[in-house]
Amino acid sequence: MKKGRIFSGARPTGRQHIGNYLGALQNWIKLQDEYNCIYCIVDIHALTSLEDTSNLQNNIREMILDWLAVGLDPKKSILFVQSHVPEVMELHTLLSMVTPLSWLLRVPTFKEKIKLQPENVNYGLVGYPVLMTSDIVLYKATVVPVGEDQLPHLELAREIIRRFNSLFGYTFPEPKGKLTNYPLVIGLDGKEKMSKQAGNDIELALSAGETIEKIKTAYTDPARRYRSDPGHPDKCNVYKLMNYFESTSVSGIAEKCQKAEIGCVDCKMILAEAINKALEPIREQRAELAANPKYIAEVLADGAERAQIIARETLTEVKKNMRLI
Ligand code: SF4
Numbered sequence: 380m381k382k383g384r385i386f387s388g389a390r391p392t393g394r395q396h397i398g399n400y401l402g403a404l405q406n407w408i409k410l411q412d413e414y415n416c417i418y419c420i421v422d423i424h425a426l427t428s429l430e431d432t433s434n435l436q437n438n439i440r441e442m443i444l445d446w447l448a449v450g451l452d453p454k455k456s457i458l459f460v461q462s463h464v465p466e467v468m469e470l471h472t473l474l475s476m477v478t479p480l481s482w483l484l485r486v487p488t489f490k491e492k493i494k495l496q497p498e499n500v501n502y503g504l505v506g507y508p509v510l511m512t513s514d515i516v517l518y519k520a521t522v523v524p525v526g527e528d529q530l531p532h533l534e535l536a537r538e539i540i541r542r543f544n545s546l547f548g549y550t551f552p553e554p555k556g557k558l559t560n561y562p563l564v565i566g567l568d569g570k571e572k573m574s575k576q577a578g579n580d581i582e583l584a585l586s587a588g589e590t591i592e593k594i595k596t597a598y599t600d601p602a603r604r605y606r607s608d609p610g611h612p613d614k615c616n617v618y619k620l621m622n623y624f625e626s627t628s629v630s631g632i633a634e635k636c637q638k639a640e641i642g643c644v645d646c647k648m649i650l651a652e653a654i655n656k657a658l659e660p661i662r663e664q665r666a667e668l669a670a671n672p673k674y675i676a677e678v679l680a681d682g683a684e685r686a687q688i689i690a691r692e693t694l695t696e697v698k699k700n701m702r703l704i
Contacts (some may be wrong), residue, residue: 387407387419388418390422396582404451410524424511444584447665448665449661463680464686464690473698488507511532511536512535512536516693518686518690518693522554523536525557526559527558533554536554548700591648599615599646602614603643608639609636609639621650624654632649
């Protein structure tokens with residue numbers, strides 16, 4: 380007996396990197412056995428900041444390949460693309476009628492987005508939290524995995540739900556946040572969170588050779604200007620990354636670094652080997668999946684079909700409660 384229904388989504392950013400894997404996907408994989416999970420590639424959300432959609436389909440394909448290769452299982456979870464279940468857009472319109480504009484304008488991420496894309500402050504950007512709420516309630520999710528920074532978004536969703544329920548009668552459960560300590564994976568530049576945008580990422584799908592080349596560029600302890608300088612592993616991102624990957628060779632590195640018994644070039648090679656070893660089965664699985672586009676299309680079609688059964692039922696209930704039918 381599973382504990383409840385989880386909804387979680389991610390924008391179609393294409394190939395996933397180690398930060399995505401350690402930060403979200405590993406958690407999603409674990410949750411599959413405890414909950415009925417719905418994992419969605421939220422392509423409509425992407426449109427709020429995307430004016431050029433020429434890569435959208437390719438990004439969706441690359442993303443689902445990675446999701447499946449790391450272990451998201453379409454037999455256990457519903458995996459689908461947001462726009463393939465258009466009911467979410469209808470519910471978004473209906474929920475927008477009960478959401479005060481003032482609630483949306485005070486959302487911190489809206490203010491941040493205005494600064495990031497001042498030339499494209501579109502209507503969808505303001506309504507983003509309403510669409511996010513629609514995603515959750517359309518499937519009557521009871522649990523939403525969140526990082527601490529996302530708690531305000533979930534609270535807003537809960538406010539919208541409470542308002543709807545008080546106006547039209549109990550319709551939606553209030554989802555609870557499942558706080559997850561996502562590790563903040565810093566990118567190869569040693570400064571920012573690992574991201575495609577910052578160009579400091581290591582994609583899961585890179586070849587072993589490409590991974591080595593990427594890791595050669597990684598930032599290390601700035602105090603180690605020469606091989607003979609003692610290092611500070613706690614200030615070195617290569618060392619932090621190493622700790623995420625199980626490898627017997629990691630043990631003892633800190634001490635060797637502090638005593639200047641190992642150089643950064645050798646250390647980076649150890650990290651590259653550990654990552655390559657951990658990712659090898661994922662890469663093999665990905666290559667097999669990539670050779671079978673029919674299967675990928677079937678997974679997404681089946682996911683959308685299963686999601687739509689729930690969505691239609693919810694939307695009918697919403698319309699009845701709103702006296703639209
Ligand atoms: Fe970092 Fe390793 Fe260099 Fe030490 S030896 S500074 S842990 S890369």
